[in-house]
Amino acid sequence: MYIHQLKDWPHFQWDNGRIAQILTDLRYRQGRLLGRMEGLGFNLQDEATLEMLTLDVLKSSEIEGEILNHDQVRSSIARRLGIEVAGLISADRNVEGVVEMMLDATQHYDRLLTKERLFGWQASMFPTGYSGMYKIVVGSWRNNAKDDPMQVISGGMGREKIHFQAPDSDKLNVEMNQFVDWFNTELIIDPMIKAAIAHLWFVTIHPFDDGNGRIARAITDMQLARADETSRRFYSMSAQIRIERNVYYDMLERTQKGTLDITAWVEWFLQCLGRALVATDQALAVVIRKAKFWDNPVTRKLNDRQQLMLNKLLDGFDGKFTSSKWAKIAKCSQDTAMRDIQDLMDQKILIKEPTGGRSTSYILNEALFGSDQF
Secondary structure, three states: OOOHHHOOOOEOOOHHHHHHHHHHHHHHHHHHHHHHHOOOOOHHHHHHHHHHHHHHHHHHHOOOOOOHHHHHHHHHHHHHHHHOOOOOOOOHHHHHHHHHHHHHHHHHHOOOOOHOOOOOOOHHHOOOOOEEEEEEOOOOOOOOOOOOOOEEEEEOOOOOEEEEEEOOOOHHHHHHHHHHHHOOOOOOOHHHHHHHHHHHHHHOOOOOOOOOOHHHHHHHHHHHHHHOOOOOOOOOOOHHHOOOOOHHHHHHHHHHHHEEEOOHHHHHHHHHHHHHHHHHHHHHHHHHHHHHHOHHHHHHHHHHHHHHHHHHHOOEEEEEOHHHHHHHHHHHHHHHHHHHHHHHHHOOOOOEOOOOOOOEEEEEEEHHHHHOOO
């Protein structure tokens, strides 16, 4: 028997005593982070929001086994938020759809959550009406037959693990009306606890043919934006869940097979959120470093290829950064790549990597970041 089959569903209970200290620590970290960000100025806040939303979209999709293009996601978010960044590129329809959903959830967090809004989110992720090779119900609740139940599964083909079974489709209208009414009602519970419950409740119902996990995390981000009282996002819960993916699915499975006392789930969720706040420090260091770099007048004279490639270096390029890779990624000739690189070396922005090897590779001149020039 799963929790949605219990007599008192969905009247959840939890032990406030067990989570009181966790909430206190979370509130302290939340206040400290928001205070730090307010002191950075609007440009850096925009860059941090762009970085965190990009991470959120990428990692939420990764949890479901879908790898999106980082540059496409970042460009789509920047365009929609009106943030000026170097090296914008066009994005595929599936990328635009996921970005559209996430931005609607976080930038309009104070609007009511309705079934029409949820239908729009799900439809935006599957613009063709297909999930991979399979035709799915889009923009409506699933309508699977009783002999073909909705099962929540993780793992690749041949290694699938069934975690739990969702309610039958003929119950979805009642279930989702109850959930939406609860989510839109002002409750005398901590908003972070409400985020934990909302995530669990929606995932339990699993109302769509596909996209349930990503929508659950969008609802979570929407509620966390309400908790922060700002549309700016400075941490990524999805990125932390991706790191703890196995534990996440184990916690969901145990909770689904337990009682309506969800203290253990709330405890884990809040602790995971706390680790997401701690992880933000490293991400913000990257944001500040990039902003410092691009604020310098010298970098504003660079061409689009140089801006694109330097952004890749600033984000942490994987492997050796050679002229041949420059030509391939920037879609230019080898001669053009060498001219771009030589120009950056003349300006002391790039230097040759001292390790050498068969192919010359290049790195950012770190000395510039500690100088008055940068």
